Amino acid sequence: MQLGDLLQAFSDPLRRRIVHRLATQGEAGCGDIELPVTRATGSYHFRILRTAGWTHTRRSGRERYISLRRADLEARFPGLLEALLRADEAERKAVAEPDAM
Amino acid sequence: MQLGDLLQAFSDPLRRRIVHRLATQGEAGCGDIELPVTRATGSYHFRILRTAGWTHTRRSGRERYISLRRADLEARFPGLLEALLRADEAERKAVAEPDAM
Numbered sequence: 711m712q713l714g715d716l717l718q719a720f721s722d723p724l725r726r727r728i729v730h731r732l733a734t735q736g737e738a739g740c741g742d743i744e745l746p747v748t749r750a751t752g753s754y755h756f757r758i759l760r761t762a763g764w765t766h767t768r769r770s771g772r773e774r775y776i777s778l779r780r781a782d783l784e785a786r787f788p789g790l791l792e793a794l795l796r797a798d799e800a801e802r803k804a805v806a807e808p809d810a811m
Numbered sequence: 812m813q814l815g816d817l818l819q820a821f822s823d824p825l826r827r828r829i830v831h832r833l834a835t836q837g838e839a840g841c842g843d844i845e846l847p848v849t850r851a852t853g854s855y856h857f858r859i860l861r862t863a864g865w866t867h868t869r870r871s872g873r874e875r876y877i878s879l880r881r882a883d884l885e886a887r888f889p890g891l892l893e894a895l896l897r898a899d900e901a902e903r904k905a906v907a908e909p910d911a912m
Contacts, residue, residue, distance in 0.1 A: 713902040717822040717895075721815040787901055793894030794818075800888055801814040 711763030711779075711786055719762035725755050726798045729764060729778065733795055737768070737777035812864030812880075812887055820863035826856050827899045830865060830879065834896055838869070838878035 719725055724745060731743055745752045756776060759765045763782070768775045783791050820826055825846060832844055846853045857877060860866045864883070869876045884892050 713827075713898050714822040714824060717818040721818040721822065723815060726814075786905075787898040789894050790898045793890050797814050797888040797891045804887075 711782060713787065715762040716764065716783075716787075716790075719758050719764055720794055720798075722755070722758075725759055725764075726801075728755065728759060730795065730798060732765065732776065732778045733780075733791070737775050740774045740776060812883060814888065816863040817865065817884075817888075817891075820859050820865055821895055821899075823856070823859075826860055826865075827902075829856065829860060831896065831899060833866065833877065833879045834881075834892070838876050841875045841877060 720729065724747065727745070728743060732738060740752070740756055743752075745755075747755075756765070756767075756774075760767055760776070763779060765776045766779050768777070778791075780791065821830065825848065828846070829844060833839060841853070841857055844853075846856075848856075857866070857868075857875075861868055861877070864880060866877045867880050869878070879892075881892065
């Protein structure tokens with residue numbers, strides 16, 4: 711789990727959306743996370759998050775369930791997750807309400 | 812100044828070193844920041860930081876002076892700079908003292 715990989719992974723808006731979903735709603739089946747991309751593209755982004763250290767994958771039957779490695783992230787980089795989630799929130803607000811900037 | 816660009820820029824260790832230098836010691840002449848790369852490569856990294864929104868460049872004669880856009884960063888993403896600097900510190904400690912991990 712390296713800072714560069716984590717930040718690189720989080721720099722993409724679609725991957726930020728996945729992390730936000732996992733942070734707010736906990737573990738999710740990959741198929742249950744709605745994304746505006748093909749299944750293959752979604753898998754690609756899930757893989758990036760996993761290899762960067764953001765997520766843990768659990769297999770059950772044919773479904774994969776992913777969750778944030780919150781404790782590992784917090785132990786390695788205290789406060790980083792919360793700061794990034796807050797920044798992501800600010801970014802989405804700015805996109806949704808450009809006049810407010 | 813977008814979150815993705817800022818994080819992408821900060822994901823590189825050399826650029827993190829530059830940001831750390833500017834954060835701790837303030838404005839610096841580009842030529843005064845010691846980097847283990849060629850001048851051309853250094854210029855490339857300074858450009859990435861500038862276009863991502865991390866730095867402001869001031870020209871004086873033939874020298875360029877760069878500084879962190881601390882107020883802009885703080886206004887746009889409160890707390891993010893401090894969190895990233897702390898994470899960078901943790902990363903460098905882990906690299907320097909791998910046994911301590």
